[in-house]
Amino acid sequence: MLSTIDLRGRELGVRDLRHLLPRAEFDVAAAVETVRPICEDVRHRGAQALYDLGERFDGVRPTRLRVPAEVLEAALVQLDPQVRAALDEAIRRVRLVHEDQRRATTTTTVVPGGEVSERWVPVDRVGLYVPGGRAVYPSSVVMNVVPAQIAGVGSLAVASPPQRDNSGAFTGYPHPTVLAACALLGVDEVYAVGGAQAVAAFAFGFEDDSDASGVAVVCEPVSLVTGPGNIYVAAAKRYLKGVIGIDSEAGPTEIAILADDSAVPAHVSADLVSQAEHDPQAASVLVTDSVALADAVRADLEDRVAATKHSERVREALTGPQSGIVLVDDLDAGLAVVNAYAAEHLELQVVDAAAVSERVRNAGAVFVGPHSPVSLGDYVAGSNHVLPTGGCACHSSGLSVQSFLRGIHVVTYSQSALEEVAHHVVTLAQAEDLPAHGEAVQVRFEQG
Template sequence: MMSTIDLRGRVLSMRELRQALPRAEFDVEAALETVRPITEAVRHRGAEALYELGERFDGVRPPSLRVPAAVLTAALEALDPAVRAALEESIRRARVVHADQRRTDTTTQVVPGGEVTERWVPVDRVGLYVPGGLAVYPSSVVMNVVPAQAAGVGSLAVASPPQRDNTGAFAGYPHPTILAACALLGVDEVYAVGGAQAVAAFAYGFEDADATCEPVSLVTGPGNIYVAAAKRLLKGLIGIDAEAGPTEIAILADESADAEHVAADLISQAEHDPLAAAVLVTDSPDLVERVATALERRVGLTKHTERVRTALTGQQSGTVLVDDLDAGLAVVNAYAAEHLEIQTRDAAAVAARVRNAGAVFVGPWAPVSLGDYAAGSNHVLPTGGCATHSSGLSVQSFLRGIHVVTYDEAALREVASHVVTLAQAEDLPAHGEAVTARFGDAL
């Protein structure tokens, strides 16, 4: 089912490894021309354009762009008690982890009378995007809102696509489980807007008959290629967390791994999307055969069989055979998966050698789906190899460091000649004069 790339006996550079490994085609640049007129329509026509785009892309015109408070309350009241309990536990665990990510201001005395303080200040307002489409993602509400609240962000708004299949009080609004998760977290500003137009709505703001959405400073949250393209297009006007692509799982395993666990975990991410990537890296040909057998049986039994089969047989998925675990580590560090499982002997020691991954799941009892919902970690993670330079969503994503410089006269006098010298070296003499003007002939 999954193709095999045999790297045994080959010594490849990082560049060659990255070229050899499977990866989904995700051309954000090509999507920009589709997205540009959407963002311009929202910029110039605001709410009118958002209603039209909802009808065009989601097949429904929401009764209002902002979800009424009564609808949020009704969604929470109608929520299945077991789902509510699970969401509450997910929220509790996420809050425990993210509370420890808070930063404290630090003051450094450079010289007597001269100090620099780094202050950590939350962004003023954020827009949090929760996708719709093939699945319902109340967990993404949790993963976006909890770190923003822990960071102290004062103004939060959530956007999620209106659902044409909703009925009753929820007709034309986002999925009621999404709305219920917002209510659980105390978020009352929720918009029935999806896709690229949601990113534009947050970036430019808009006025509707019964609501005003003020522009945000930062947009976070996963989405499809058009959401990613809108983020790229509007970056600078707004901050973004990442241009998220299709989900990925990589599993580094040796012959000790349970093939049923490995197969189940590969399928768990493949059911997200036909473009989802599932990659097994191992030095055990026997494990490859056992996993292939397990996949053939399990794929036929799972609910989303065709979606899973398409993902597992696509060019973005495959098995990579390596000589040993050292070679396997080189592969997974080159691949830089969104989610990386370590199913080997001494998994903790192997995991400690991983340098590039959005999140690492250690041992047989830490499947990726635990992190999706209830590990306490965040599941909004870098994809497409971006884990080589970027982190997942956290409290830090919503904070800005501001340097506060405090120098007295003596401290400035002590360093003045160096400032003047460097200003002259850069042919910017007025920079030096801004210092000497304070001392006149006394310098």
């Protein structure tokens, strides 16, 4: 089921490894041309475009763009008690971890009378995207909202696609479980808008006069949009970057598992399947120096894939070019592979996994040992599951409190502190052929 890439006996650098390792095809640049007219339609026609695009792409015309408070409350009231308990625990644990990410103001005394402080200021307003489609993602509400709230964001809104299978009070709105998660977190500004049009709605804002109360609903533009989505959401983020800030251009989800002969084959195959369950383009990659383990995992997958609920989707993902088994000579070679691959999720199912984790340089999140599966991190580990994909973990981090903060330098120099360094400013200004820079300092010390 999984193809094999045999790297044993080969000394390869990062460039070669990145060329040889499996990766999903994800052409955001091409998708930008598809979303361009969608985004421009929202820019020019506002709410009317959002209603039309919801009907076109989601198969249902939203009842209203902003979900009424009574619908949010109804979703929470009808939420299964066990699901509510699980969400409450997820929120508690995610808050615990993310509260430790708070940043404090620092002040550095450069010279007597000369100080530079760095203040961490939250973004004024953010738009948080929660995908719909093949699955329901109340967990993504938690992962987006909690760090934004802890950062102190003063205004936040959630957008999620309207679901055509909804009925009753929820007709034309996002999935009730997503709405219930918003209500649990105290988020009352929720929009029934999905896809590229949701990103555009956040970027440009809109006014909708269809509220039953007769009062126009105004969605103000945001400064930052976060949250995962499909290729069109990623393309809209790229197209509108600059109008808005973005967290990342999320691609298909991926898992890499570095395992040796101490790993339990059933654990490995179950984790590969759990990631493949997301999407036919999801990547599931096993890196191992054990041929016996590779064979055992491949054998276990046959029965496991056949028995799982989303068997067809999982099989397509596991047999696609983005998934496979990579055979290496030893642990050092395996680490070189996973560091070059820079997976969204990296599991370490090896002897002394904790020590090995210290050698991982590139990963969105690392799951250490046999009892730390990725699915734990998806929900209740306390970590964030909005993570860099497509190899971007070599330069980017997952969503955190820091994602919603901006560092502002505050410079305070006295007259004597400026006078002491004035000649250096003048010298460097002249070296750069920007004499007025130096003159702006010299004028402060001219007599008369």
